[in-house]
Amino acid sequence: MNLRGIQESVGSRMTRRGFVQVGYSGLLGMSLPGLLAARAGAAGLAGTGTTGKAKSVIVILLSGGLGQHDSFDMKPEAPDTIRGEFKPIQTAVPGVHFCEHLPRLAARADQLAVVRSMSHPEGNHLVAVHRVLTGHPSNPRGASDLDRVASRDDFPCYGAVLNHLRSRNDGVPNGVSLPLRLVEGPLTWPGQDGGFLGPRNDPWQLRLDPNRPEVRDDSLTLPEGLDSQRLHLRRHLLGQTSVSGPNDPFLDQQDAALAMLCNGKVGTALDLDREDPRLADRYGKHVFGRSLLIARRLVEIGVPVIQATMGIVQTWDTHVSNFPRLKDELLPALDRAVSALLDDLKLRGLLDETLVVMLGEFGRTPRVHELTPGAVPGRDHWPAVFPAVFAGAGVVGGQMIGRSDKIGAYAVTKTFGPPDLAATVYKALGVDPATELRDRLGRPLQLCSGDVIDPLYSAVDV
Structure with a gap:
């Protein structure tokens, strides 16, 4: 929206x-608040019978897919065609290593829980994004997966579901998506709006210019x-x-x-001129940093679901030039921005009530290859195993959950999928994953079929 x-x-x-x-x-x-309250009352407040630990959830989507070997699940003992060019470094947790280009996150590993055995069957961006952001597969709509652009038959995203279940009348949205809707040419990527719940439940779409991240969205x-x-x-x-x-x-x-x-609260949250310039600098003067700084400010005013997309689909889709792009452009900016977000939330007493989730829609292939003869090597799509990083809202930090095999191709422990991610997000927000929704034809659908990723909270590996 x-x-x-x-x-x-x-x-x-x-x-x-x-x-x-x-x-x-x-x-x-x-009055306007009275009108919205009347409509909220008419809609009902289903699914609000439980209370979760999180008041807000920030979903950091690494659009295009971050490779497990080049980030949080490195394989230094594997052949060079598998392990790649990067070296592991020791983190704040003994025996746990991250990529050398994530030094700030490595220093904060005691706050992080990394699930290294995420998995699903979809190797196409469109359907994979839908799964990750809704917990459900998308419906076939054409001859190929490339036809599965956004549709009002999609399952709704987290913020849309929360808005449907907990309509509010205070001028603060239940869901915000920034900085850009996932678009490539004429395609609109699914899983980011209200889907069959309709446009009234679409998250607010805020925009930042990747080439001018200092310019704010003044639509409010x-x-x-x-x-x-x-x-x-x-x-x-x-x-x-x-x-x-x-x-x-x-x-x-x-x-x-x-x-x-x-x-006026949302407009104020978007006005970064009100922020301490030194703090803004710690996030970084780039779109990643600006997005996550805005995310923190939205948490402060009570927005429950914030999706911060780190780029568009090509950004982390490193079929070519995997190592130069990650080293020079992507990992340092991400490392700086996410570390600043964690520090900022903790300093303000917000981390205990904010669940931070970071993942791509899938991982990258174990084997490094040349897409075409002479091309700078890269990695392709790989949904069989990939990492997801969690922090805050009761998550026990300093742990690695699940393991992949010696070349980072498949999980050798229990896998977790998008339905489990969805169950974890909804339960954290106090929404029963078994809540029933109705699609546009009135058919009953369960909100989520997965299970909460319990090791995040128990520190018992599986």
């Missing part, structure tokens, strides 16, 4: 005629000359001139957008 178009509708065309054209619910004299800034009091008064006028009925998806989106504009 993008605020800019809605903002322009309510800002640049804020006239009586514009209100008549846009329409409203017709609830005369009701009121137009010049319009303050929240005037906007509130005009909402009453809109209600009196409406001919639209309730439960209109566009109106639901507009209501939420205007609530955010009136509240």
